[in-house]
Amino acid sequence: MPEPLLEVKNIQVEYRSKDRVVKAVRGVNLRINKREIIGIVGESGCGKSTLAMTFLKLVDIPGKITSGEIIYHGKTDIDVLKLKPSALRKYRWKEVSMIFQGSMNALNPVTRIEEQIMDTMIEHGYEQETAMKRVDELLRIAGLNPSLKRSFPHELSGGMKQRVNIAISLACEPSLVIADEATTALDVVVQRQIMARLLKLRDELGISLVFITHDISLVANIADRVYVMYAGKIVENGPVKEIFHNPKHPYTIALLNSIPSINRDKKIKGIPGTPPDLSKPINGCPFAPRCSKAFDKCHEIEPDLISIGQDHEVSCHLYG
Amino acid sequence: MDSIVELRNVTKIFTNTQGIIKRKKRTVYALHDVNLSIGEKEILGLIGESGSGKTTLGLAVLKLLDLEGGEILFRGKDILNMKKKETFRFREKTEMIFQDPYGSLNPVQSVYKIISTPYKVFNKNAKERDVIERVIDTLEMVGLNPPEQYLAKYPNQLSGGQRQRVGIARAIITNPEFLVADEPVSMLDVSLRADVLNILLELREKLGSSMLFISHDIAVTQYVSDRIAVMHLGQIVEIAESTELVNNPLHPYTQTLISSIPIPDPERRWDTSEPKVLAGEYVNEGKDECSFANKCPFVMDKCRRSRPKMIEKGNKHYVACYLYE
Numbered sequence: 001m002p003e004p005l006l007e008v009k010n011i012q013v014e015y016r017s018k019d020r021v022v023k024a025v026r027g028v029n030l031r032i033n034k035r036e037i038i039g040i041v042g043e044s045g046c047g048k049s050t051l052a053m054t055f056l057k058l059v060d061i062p063g064k065i066t067s068g069e070i071i072y073h074g075k076t077d078i079d080v081l082k083l084k085p086s087a088l089r090k091y092r093w094k095e096v097s098m099i100f101q102g103s104m105n106a107l108n109p110v111t112r113i114e115e116q117i118m119d120t121m122i123e124h125g126y127e128q129e130t131a132m133k134r135v136d137e138l139l140r141i142a143g144l145n146p147s148l149k150r151s152f153p154h155e156l157s158g159g160m161k162q163r164v165n166i167a168i169s170l171a172c173e174p175s176l177v178i179a180d181e182a183t184t185a186l187d188v189v190v191q192r193q194i195m196a197r198l199l200k201l202r203d204e205l206g207i208s209l210v211f212i213t214h215d216i217s218l219v220a221n222i223a224d225r226v227y228v229m230y231a232g233k234i235v236e237n238g239p240v241k242e243i244f245h246n247p248k249h250p251y252t253i254a255l256l257n258s259i260p261s262i263n264r265d266k267k268i269k270g271i272p273g274t275p276p277d278l279s280k281p282i283n284g285c286p287f288a289p290r291c292s293k294a295f296d297k298c299h300e301i302e303p304d305l306i307s308i309g310q311d312h313e314v315s316c317h318l319y320g
Numbered sequence: 321m322d323s324i325v326e327l328r329n330v331t332k333i334f335t336n337t338q339g340i341i342k343r344k345k346r347t348v349y350a351l352h353d354v355n356l357s358i359g360e361k362e363i364l365g366l367i368g369e370s371g372s373g374k375t376t377l378g379l380a381v382l383k384l385l386d387l388e389g390g391e392i393l394f395r396g397k398d399i400l401n402m403k404k405k406e407t408f409r410f411r412e413k414t415e416m417i418f419q420d421p422y423g424s425l426n427p428v429q430s431v432y433k434i435i436s437t438p439y440k441v442f443n444k445n446a447k448e449r450d451v452i453e454r455v456i457d458t459l460e461m462v463g464l465n466p467p468e469q470y471l472a473k474y475p476n477q478l479s480g481g482q483r484q485r486v487g488i489a490r491a492i493i494t495n496p497e498f499l500v501a502d503e504p505v506s507m508l509d510v511s512l513r514a515d516v517l518n519i520l521l522e523l524r525e526k527l528g529s530s531m532l533f534i535s536h537d538i539a540v541t542q543y544v545s546d547r548i549a550v551m552h553l554g555q556i557v558e559i560a561e562s563t564e565l566v567n568n569p570l571h572p573y574t575q576t577l578i579s580s581i582p583i584p585d586p587e588r589r590w591d592t593s594e595p596k597v598l599a600g601e602y603v604n605e606g607k608d609e610c611s612f613a614n615k616c617p618f619v620m621d622k623c624r625r626s627r628p629k630m631i632e633k634g635n636k637h638y639v640a641c642y643l644y645e
Contacts, residue, residue: 263563
């Protein structure tokens with residue numbers, strides 16, 4: 001029986017401005033097991049990055065987590081959203097860390113990478129000396145030559161900077177690393193190198209990983225379980241083979257039909273229309289206006305996520 | 321096959337000065353002795369990592385860059401030595417589709433103004449009524465229906481996919497014979513890419529234009545292209561018919577590239593080993609050597625002594641690598 005590491009219960013996030021409220025995440029339940037690799041996929045604006053930020057309670061004004069609960073099962077169970085600032089600092093990076101989107105620009109340009117990695121550790125209670133020793137090991141784990149530690153970020157290529165960020169994310173030995181579009185801007189060869197590296201880390205260190213991406217092909221290659229997100233909600237989730245070989249939600253099916261793959265002589269088809277405006281109330285299923293299978297009920301009642309098989313859930317009236 | 325565009329030994333060099341105290345000139349060969357031809361009605365895909373010179377090549381064939389060497393022929397005419405009038409005609413027959421649908425449309429111009437401008441430039445005496453008709457037809461062709469609804473809109477009222485269609489409409493309104501599409505779908509959401517790619521394929525059927533399709537996404541390139549050319553640090557290392565190139569890559573660089581593409585099927589995952597490319601960052605400094613020699617797992621002495629020539633390995637499959645000589 002897989003042991004849960006992080007449990008997300010009915011999370012809702014809003015972004016508020018003077019004249020409107022955007023409901024970016026509209027009630028998401030999600031579970032990450034120990035040593036598991038999760039993929040969260042969806043189009044831009046579906047709320048996948050915002051959702052990931054809640055795992056670290058990073059949502060800041062004008063964003064607000066309006067309801068829900070996040071339970072982290074470490075040595076003791078932690079209710080993440082109720083943590084006091086000092087406890088939160090201990091939780092972040094020591095338990096859960098993140099590799100940010102566009103993190104090639106997330107490094108300080110005027111500091112050597114060695115210092116940037118050490119700063120992270122010292123901030124979290126490592127001794128100066130231990131931290132210094134650990135830098136070499138971290139760079140090696142991330143697939144970089146430790147002799148590079150005296151470099152400044154501008155002396156490194158995009159792929160190398162991304163590896164520095166991986167090193168920083170692992171600095172305090174977290175149990176869960178969240179990678180938000182971590183390889184989107186990189187070439188395929190570099191992407192494969194970094195992925196191979198991260199998979200190895202799961203095997204060697206036993207960490208869990210969450211990949212947030214719009215690249216469905218990448219998720220097929222690395223994830224154990226997949227969550228498909230649309231308009232701030234999970235519309236389907238299940239083991240990776242179920243999602244790719246037995247997709248149920250019309251959105252998942254359409255998404256899989258819209259991507260070209262090498263040596264697949266199939267005509268690809270786009271999904272008509274655009275995702276709904278999340279600042280306006282949504283009646284019925286948010287995908288109904290773009291769905292070829294929609295019927296009356298779809299425009300009136302929003303479907304709930306229901307179980308349709310081993311660990312496979314879908315929110316669609318076709319199956320309820 | 322008749323070619324519409326031909327590049328002969330094209331070389332483009334960029335220089336920049338580095339260092340504040342010790343000033344040092346650095347030369348980068350963005351295009352190093354490139355030979356390439358694009359056929360009538362052909363879509364030629366150009367793939368390679370960032371910095372390999374793909375975009376430079378796209379700009380060069382449209383006469384948007386000066387060259388340090390070689391010549392580029394458009395229907396047999398040297399585009400670099402064209403007179404003003406000839407250049408004007410050349411500009412009418414060639415167009416570009418840009419990568420960024422957000423940055424490449426003027427935000428204060430209406431869709432009508434954006435699309436009609438190139439047409440008016442090349443048809444100075446056109447009546448406004450004819451121009452409107454023409455714009456409407458073009459909008460229909462790129463799938464913006466009903467077209468009348470879009471004429472008065474501004475870019476900020478359109479989605480990314482709609483903007484890219486406006487960009488395509490602007491490029492095809494003059495009925496160009498040759499188009500350069502530089503990463504036309506890389507900034508679009510996955511669900512919108514398919515339609516834009518299908519529009520490009522339809523246009524080739526309807527207008528009979530040829531295209532240079534630049535992309536780093538091999539799956540996308542294979543979907544639209546007849547042939548694919550692979551570029552590495554300013555050199556073309558392999559050219560073949562699309563399916564042949566993907567199924568039977570010969571050059572070690574192409575092999576690494578193809579084996580690194582994720583396939584959307586959990587049953588066909590990468591093997592978990594890291595790809596066998598040697599580490600390091602290099603630029604092409606114009607040496608007479610194979611551009612991949614520094615990273616190639618099969619490198620031999622002669623790879624650094626002189627650059628391998630492009631040879632045919634049957635079935636119109638060309639490769640520049642000593643492993644096959």
